[in-house]
Amino acid sequence: MLNGAIIGFGKIARTNHIGAFQSKELKNIIGISSSVEVVDKIREESEKEYSRFTFYKSLDEMYANEKIDFIDITTPPKYHKEIIDWAIEKGLHIICEKPFTLSLSEAKVLYEKLSDSEILFIPCHQYKYSQLWGEFKSFVDDLNADEKIFLQFNIFRTGADPGLNVNLPPWRLNKEISGGGILSDTGFHYLYLSNWLLGKPQKVTTINHNLAHSSFQVEDTSQVILEYDRGIIQINLTWAYHARRNEAKLISKTGSIFYDGSNYLIKNFNGKEEKISVPEASDKSHYTSLYVELISDFAEDVQKKNFHKEGLEDAYNTIYLLDKCYESSRERKTIELRNE
Numbered sequence: 001m002l003n004g005a006i007i008g009f010g011k012i013a014r015t016n017h018i019g020a021f022q023s024k025e026l027k028n029i030i031g032i033s034s035s036v037e038v039v040d041k042i043r044e045e046s047e048k049e050y051s052r053f054t055f056y057k058s059l060d061e062m063y064a065n066e067k068i069d070f071i072d073i074t075t076p077p078k079y080h081k082e083i084i085d086w087a088i089e090k091g092l093h094i095i096c097e098k099p100f101t102l103s104l105s106e107a108k109v110l111y112e113k114l115s116d117s118e119i120l121f122i123p124c125h126q127y128k129y130s131q132l133w134g135e136f137k138s139f140v141d142d143l144n145a146d147e148k149i150f151l152q153f154n155i156f157r158t159g160a161d162p163g164l165n166v167n168l169p170p171w172r173l174n175k176e177i178s179g180g181g182i183l184s185d186t187g188f189h190y191l192y193l194s195n196w197l198l199g200k201p202q203k204v205t206t207i208n209h210n211l212a213h214s215s216f217q218v219e220d221t222s223q224v225i226l227e228y229d230r231g232i233i234q235i236n237l238t239w240a241y242h243a244r245r246n247e248a249k250l251i252s253k254t255g256s257i258f259y260d261g262s263n264y265l266i267k268n269f270n271g272k273e274e275k276i277s278v279p280e281a282s283d284k285s286h287y288t289s290l291y292v293e294l295i296s297d298f299a300e301d302v303q304k305k306n307f308h309k310e311g312l313e314d315a316y317n318t319i320y321l322l323d324k325c326y327e328s329s330r331e332r333k334t335i336e337l338r339n340e
Contacts, residue, residue: 006035034066077102077179114312126287135257153247203337204224204334212240222235
């Protein structure tokens, strides 16, 4: 059985990662025995609430006392590079929350190191395990290769997730910690989904705004247009809505998929219309099941010594695309993308 440590014991670790590791599907395959949490208050509270885990203040203290095969990084992005560098030095496999790194320059350095290693690196791009987005992927794959599509994602939120410290400004609003606003946070999911659906785009155009929060260091609203050989993807994101809502629409000459945020989508393909049940995208209660599938694949690959670089490529390509989105917004122009 594989054993690991969670690095950072905040909200995402508690609400999804721990539940996944303790699921019936994983509990006899892979598990967590310890955690590193540098914030004294969170660590002390966690020791009481999660007594089955051993908590440490530093990576080195944890490593000196635990026999582990991997780490699961759930800290804010600012700390990812330092932790990944440490794990590479120790030869540990890595699960890492998105985004991979704080910047493209950091991603380039880690990409080179991980490419030359026998370390399995898997980013938490768990939306690719969603039944909802799987329906969109199947639709695209079933089209003729030369058929053009238009896909629109609409992602509306009331504000940045505060995490555990509900009485403090969310770390997501601090650019030095998060790297950006809603685009680098929630938007990151839709950038890797776009790469998954249509491959690497040729051009990107982004406009970032502060609609409701003029004092923010980071954008609260973002509009992204990705241009491909096969069509266009538009991503609309905001922290300035009155509720939490997700929508998506895909259209082509052959058919369409319309998802309005409920527990079903409407698919029309070659004149046949279907109403397909899916988990509600805005309901986080099913998110843990996505992590279960991601971690299950990770465990299987580690056990088979299949230290592939697919996750690393996905993580790097998405950071590259995110970087070009911000460049487009700063320069107020469309950016042509190189095949990196």
